[in-house]
Amino acid sequence: MKRILVPYDFSKVSEHALDFACQIADKADSEIMLLNVIEHPTADSFKTLGMQNVDPMEQIYIKKMYETVQAKLADVVTAAKYSDDKITTKIQLGNPFNTIIDQIIEEKMSLLVVGTEGAEGLNEFFAGSNAEKIVRKATCPVITIQNKCELEPIEKIVFASDFQHTDDDFVSQMKDMQKTFDAQLNIVKINTPASFTSTRHDTKQMEEFVKKYSISNYTIDIYNYKNEEDGIIFYAEDVKADMIALGTHQRKGVGHFLSGSIAEDVVNHSQFPVWTTHLKD
Known part of the structure; x- marks a missing residue:
């Protein structure tokens, strides 16, 4: 950096x-x-x-x-x-x-x-x-x-994904960012009525993700809400997070890890600092 x-x-x-x-x-x-x-x-x-x-x-x-x-x-x-x-x-x-x-x-x-x-x-x-x-x-x-923010209190970073796709470069950059802040990564799947999957299915996906990329200092959660963007923000509030990390798709403004322009919506409405970077096409 x-x-x-x-x-x-x-x-x-x-x-x-x-x-x-x-x-x-x-x-x-x-x-x-x-x-x-x-x-x-x-x-x-x-x-x-x-x-x-x-x-x-x-x-x-x-x-x-x-x-x-x-x-x-x-x-x-x-x-x-x-x-x-x-x-x-x-x-x-x-x-x-x-x-x-x-x-x-x-x-x-x-x-x-x-x-x-x-x-x-x-x-x-x-x-x-x-x-x-x-x-x-x-x-x-x-x-x-959006607001004045201090680096030292950043101890929890929420990372939300649907975990259907992985991007080696994205994860590498996210891990570097986590290391720079010396923070815990709160890995979460937002489960919505429109894209419901079972707890067993989601837990297995996230565990495989953690193992593949040798993620350390992390937690795994499933959070139920009616839509992904609000679910991400409310989950961050509930766990008292300090930052949110998301991937975006450069060409369409759509996350591979998340459907729709969710990262952009979170940026517009989050009171937390939001770290974003592009996923490969």
């Missing part, structure tokens, strides 16, 4: 993401890049930067916006609480979603940590719908965060 990308727009959720990324970086000896994306200017974007009464159609002010953002990012990285962290900054002009996805590849990022307002958030970039798109398209693992 050498390089961590943190999209940063000076909002509280992006600050939470940076704080959490710094904790990971301290433990994994990683570098952090703060990325700010300047969109084509609007009246609202000028107000956010503290610039009033500016005609957003005037391209000359893009330079002024760049200089303003550059100064504000410099204030962030020189703040006392980040003094021991290796943080660089980058400013790009363009569409935030596309730019973030491109920068993951261009900068060879190992992890993306992004703040999100969730499904009920404001109509801004870090609203849930945009976080959902990032989770679907990012080519590296993603951790989405």
Whole structure:
């Protein structure tokens, strides 16, 4: 986990993401890049930067916006609480979603940590719908965060799956993440009326999964609920988990381990940090 990308727009959720990324970086000896994306200017974007009464159609002010953002990012990285962290900054002009996805590849990022307002958030970039798109398209693992989160209390990570398919690369990355956090993996099958299977069947599947991948420090559970996405979140609440780990399918936004766009729904509604990464087609 050498390089961590943190999209940063000076909002509280992006600050939470940076704080959490710094904790990971301290433990994994990683570098952090703060990325700010300047969109084509609007009246609202000028107000956010503290610039009033500016005609957003005037391209000359893009330079002024760049200089303003550059100064504000410099204030962030020189703040006392980040003094021991290796943080660089980058400013790009363009569409935030596309730019973030491109920068993951261009900068060879190992992890993306992004703040999100969730499904009920404001109509801004870090609203849930945009976080959902990032989770679907990012080519590296993603951790989405809605609230301030500390690394050290992360002791339980919920991993939900239907266990019908396995992905060696995915499991390897999940085990690395578990090792970084030194956490217990709570492995769970969400049993729903639409896809009911017996306890004996599910227990056997999970035991075979654990044996195949030499999983350690884990528990196995079956949780009954009417749908998978709410079942995952409610199970995490019931076991007092600290994080949720899920796989997603890049091409369709559909998990091989889970049916439907469940990972994206969980990202939108979970108050827990959610770690996601892609499964092979």
